[in-house]
Amino acid sequence: xxxxxxxxxxxxxxLRALRTSAPADLGLGALVDVGLADRYAPLATPLGRxxxxxxxxxxxxxxxxxxxxFEASFRARVGRPIRAADALPDRLARAIERRLxxxxxxRVPLDLRGHTPFEIAVWTKALEIPRGEVRPYAWIAAEIxxxxxxxxxxTALAHNPVPLVVPCHRxxxxxxxxxxYSMGGPDAKRRVLGAEGLDTAALEREASSGIRFIxxxxxxxVCHPTCRDAxxxxxxxxxxxxxxxxxxxxxxxxxxxxxxxxVSGRAA
Amino acid sequence: xxxxxxxxxxxxxxxxxxxxRLVEAQADRLYTIALRLLGDRRDAEEVxxxxxxxxxxxxxxxxxxxxxxxxxGPWLASITVNLARNKRRRHDDRNPPLALExxxxxxxxxxxxxxxxxxxxxDRRETKRELAAALLTLPPAVRAAVVLRHVDGLSVAxxxxxxxxxxxxxxxxxxxxxxxxxxxxxxxxSAGPPSPELASHAPRRRGPAILEALP
Numbered sequence: 142x143x144x145x146x147x148x149x150x151x152x153x154x155x156l157r158a159l160r161t162s163a164p165a166d167l168g169l170g171a172l173v174d175v176g177l178a179d180r181y182a183p184l185a186t187p188l189g190r191x192x193x194x195x196x197x198x199x200x201x202x203x204x205x206x207x208x209x210x211f212e213a214s215f216r217a218r219v220g221r222p223i224r225a226a227d228a229l230p231d232r233l234a235r236a237i238e239r240r241l242x243x244x245x246x247x248r249v250p251l252d253l254r255g256h257t258p259f260e261i262a263v264w265t266k267a268l269e270i271p272r273g274e275v276r277p278y279a280w281i282a283a284e285i286x287x288x289x290x291x292x293x294x295x296t297a298l299a300h301n302p303v304p305l306v307v308p309c310h311r312x313x314x315x316x317x318x319x320x321x322y323s324m325g326g327p328d329a330k331r332r333v334l335g336a337e338g339l340d341t342a343a344l345e346r347e348a349s350s351g352i353r354f355i356x357x358x359x360x361x362x363v364c365h366p367t368c369r370d371a372x373x374x375x376x377x378x379x380x381x382x383x384x385x386x387x388x389x390x391x392x393x394x395x396x397x398x399x400x401x402x403x404v405s406g407r408a409a
Numbered sequence: 410x411x412x413x414x415x416x417x418x419x420x421x422x423x424x425x426x427x428x429x430r431l432v433e434a435q436a437d438r439l440y441t442i443a444l445r446l447l448g449d450r451r452d453a454e455e456v457x458x459x460x461x462x463x464x465x466x467x468x469x470x471x472x473x474x475x476x477x478x479x480x481x482g483p484w485l486a487s488i489t490v491n492l493a494r495n496k497r498r499r500h501d502d503r504n505p506p507l508a509l510e511x512x513x514x515x516x517x518x519x520x521x522x523x524x525x526x527x528x529x530x531x532d533r534r535e536t537k538r539e540l541a542a543a544l545l546t547l548p549p550a551v552r553a554a555v556v557l558r559h560v561d562g563l564s565v566a567x568x569x570x571x572x573x574x575x576x577x578x579x580x581x582x583x584x585x586x587x588x589x590x591x592x593x594x595x596x597x598x599s600a601g602p603p604s605p606e607l608a609s610h611a612p613r614r615r616g617p618a619i620l621e622a623l624p
Binding site for chain 2: 164171
C-alpha cells in the first residue's frame with residue numbers, strides 16, 4: 142500500500158473494512174451462559190458412562206443414552222438447543238463427583254425450570270436421603286406434606302431429569318422391593334445402591350419376610366431398615382417389625398433421624 | 410436503526426424467545442468492537458460474549474416498556490466498551506502497556522469495493538493489519554470513539570450516547586484519532602511512492618515496522 146492508495150481509498154473505508162466475524166461458538170456460548178441453550182459431555186458413573194447437560198444455571202439433564210438419543214430426548218423434553226462439548230467445566234465435574242461419592246456439602250447447581258413445584262419438592266426431598274440408605278415412596282409423600290400422593294411421587298421420580306445427582310434410586314417401594322428406576326430398571330438400581338455400600342439382597346430378603354422397620358430393644362426406637370441408626374443396632378438387640386402400629390403397641394417410638402412412616406402413607 | 414426497534418419490541422414481549430435473535434444480530438458487531446479495542450482475539454471473544462450475557466441479565470430486571478425503548482446499537486456498544494476497558498485495566502496491571510499481539514485474520518478478506526484492483530488483495534490485508542495495529546496505539550478514549558464511529562458505523566449522536574460524552578467531544582476525538590492514524594500510516598518506513606514496475610512485487614516489511622515508527 143502506498144500513500145496514494147490512502148488518498149484513493151479513504152481511511153474511513155479502511156476502518157470499515159476492519160469489521161470481522163465472531164468465532165462460531167461465541168453466540169452459543171452466550172446462550173448457554175444465560176440458560177437458553179445447553180452443552181453436554183460424558184461423565185463416568187457407577188452405571189458406566191453417562192452424559193450430563195448443563196447451562197449457566199446448572200445441570201439440566203443426565204442420561205446414559207447414546208449422544209443421538211440423548212440429544213433427541215433432551216430436545217423433546219426440554220426444548221432448548223444442545224451441542225456436544227469435550228468435557229464438563231472442571232468445577233462442575235468436581236462438584237458432581239463429590240456429590241456422587243456422598244459429600245452432601247458439594248453444591249451442584251440444578252436447572253429445573255419448566256417442572257412443577259410438586260416435582261421439584263419431591264426431588265429436593267430425595268436429595269436429603271443419605272448415600273447408601275433408602276426410603277419408601279410414602280416417606281417422600283409424607284415429608285412433603287402430601288401423604289396421599291404416593292403414586293404421584295413415583296411418577297415425579299420417574300421423570301427426574303438429573304438421576305444420580307438427585308438420587309431417585311434411593312427411593313423404593315413401601316413393601317421393601319426396590320421398584321422401578323428411570324436409568325435402566327431394577328438391576329441398575331441394585332447396582333447403584335450396591336456401589337453406595339447397601340446390601341440390597343439382605344434388604345430384599347428381610348422385606349420379603351414381612352419386615353418393614355427395625356427397632357432396638359435397648360433404646361426402643363424404630364427406624365427404616367437402612368437408617369444409619371438402625372444399622373448400628375447389634376444383632377441380638379435388633380428387632381424386625383412389620384408395622385409402626387405394632388412397634389408403637391410394643392412401646393417403640395419412631396427415629397428422629399429417618400422419621401419412619403407407615404405403609405399406608407401416614408406419618409407415624 | 411429500524412430492525413433494532415423491531416427487535417427491542419420483540420425482546421420486551423418475550424425476552425427468552427427473542428434473545429437468540431439479538432445474539433445472532435449482534436455477535437459479529439460486538440466481537441469487532443472488542444477486537445479493535447483490545448487487539449486480542451481471545452479477550453475479544455470473552456468480552457463480546459460477556460456483553461451479551463450482561464445485556465440479557467439487565468433486561469431480565471427491566472419492565473417491558475423500558476426494554477422496548479432500548480436503543481440496542483448504542484446500548485450494547487456501551488456495555489462492550491465498558492467490559493473491554495475493565496479487561497484492559499486488569500491486563501495493564503500485569504503487563505506493561507502496548508504489548509501488541511498480531512491481529513491478522515488468516516484467510517479473511519474484506520469484500521471488494523469494486524474500485525480496487527484484484528491484485529491488491531495482499532495490499533489490503535497489509536493495510537488492515539497496519540491500521541488495526543495503529544488503532545491500538547491511540548489513547549483509549551480516542552480509540553473507542555474512532556472504533557464506534559468508523560469501524561462499527563454508529564452516528565456521532567449514537568457514539569456520544571454509547572460513550573456518555575458530548576457530541577462535540579466525540580467529533581473532536583474522532584477527528585484527532587483519524588489525523589493520528591493518517592500520520593502513523595504515512596510515517597511507516599515502507600510507505601512512500603515505490604518504483605512503478607515494482608509496485609505489486611516489492612517485498613514489504615511486516616508487522617513490526619509499524620511499531621518502530623511509534624513514539
